[in-house]
Amino acid sequence: MMKPDCGLLLAASLLVAMCSGCNSQAVPTISSNEASVNAKTDPVDFALEVLPILDRSCYPCHGPKMSPVSMAGFRVDLEEHAVGRGKIMPGDPDGSLLIQRVITTEDSKRMPPLKSDNPQLSAEQIDLLKHWIKEGASYGTQ
Ligand code: HEC
Numbered sequence: 076m077m078k079p080d081c082g083l084l085l086a087a088s089l090l091v092a093m094c095s096g097c098n099s100q101a102v103p104t105i106s107s108n109e110a111s112v113n114a115k116t117d118p119v120d121f122a123l124e125v126l127p128i129l130d131r132s133c134y135p136c137h138g139p140k141m142s143p144v145s146m147a148g149f150r151v152d153l154e155e156h157a158v159g160r161g162k163i164m165p166g167d168p169d170g171s172l173l174i175q176r177v178i179t180t181e182d183s184k185r186m187p188p189l190k191s192d193n194p195q196l197s198a199e200q201i202d203l204l205k206h207w208i209k210e211g212a213s214y215g216t217q
Pocket of ligand 1: 115134147162183188191194
């Protein structure tokens with residue numbers, strides 16, 4: 076017959092408290108990533124910096140879940156679609172359809188579509204995409 080062990084219970088609740096402390100510490104990493112984007116000088120990292128933008132604003136319509144058919148048959152996550160089909164011209168952000176479509180003032184052309192729930196890109200995010208394309212639009216090791 077086991078008696079309730081108060082010491083053990085206390086240890087267990089301490090552990091729980093410690094663990095939730097760990098979790099809440101993990102969250103600010105995201106905002107510190109965003110902060111480093113603004114002060115960008117190093118080469119842009121696709122996985123860390125570009126992907127989160129595409130994931131949030133473009134993936135719902137042009138992402139992996141849309142496979143095999145996506146809006147306009149365009150998967151922004153696939154290098155062979157984005158670069159291979161000339162939507163992104165490495166080294167030439169202004170000549171890239173992808174950039175043209177996120178900066179256009181023509182409402183019917185604007186990406187993400189103005190009527191969608193997907194967040195429009197901020198000026199910083201557009202700058203980052205341009206920077207990434209200027210550097211060659213590397214998708215890294217996919
Ligand atoms: C709510 C759905 C939706 C979202 C979100 C969205 N798009 Fe689109 N996109 C479309 C549709 C529909 C088309 C086809 C019609 C057109 O060209 O406007 C399209 C077309 C495009 C095209 C032209 C493709 C071609 O071959 O002509 C590009 C480039 C593009 N989107 C880029 C983006 C980017 C970059 C994002 C994120 C910043 C984005 N889209 C977010 C729906 C979406």
